[in-house]
Amino acid sequence: MPDTPAPRPPRPIATPCVMVCTVDGASGLCLGCFRTLPEIATWSRMTDEARAAVMSELDGRKGRVDPALLGG
Numbered sequence: 001m002p003d004t005p006a007p008r009p010p011r012p013i014a015t016p017c018v019m020v021c022t023v024d025g026a027s028g029l030c031l032g033c034f035r036t037l038p039e040i041a042t043w044s045r046m047t048d049e050a051r052a053a054v055m056s057e058l059d060g061r062k063g064r065v066d067p068a069l070l071g072g
Contacts, residue, residue, distance in 0.1 A: 013044060014051065016058055027064040034061040 017040075020032025028036055035043070039054055046054075062070075 024065050024069055029061055029065055031069055034058045
């Protein structure tokens with residue numbers, strides 16, 4: 001029986017998640033990472049390019065959330 005290589009662990013995926021999983025109903029954004037629920041749900045299946053595109057938008061999305069919800 002030929003030697004088969006041991007399975008490799010999955011490659012880590014960059015994520016903006018900070019484990020604050022609360023979605024603001026008005027904006028539809030997570031208060032921790034500023035992603036939408038569909039983005040969160042499909043994150044692991046997105047291409048690296050699609051994830052990078054979302055990541056590049058996150059800082060700008062913070063302004064769509066009521067500052068009072070962010071403690072400020």
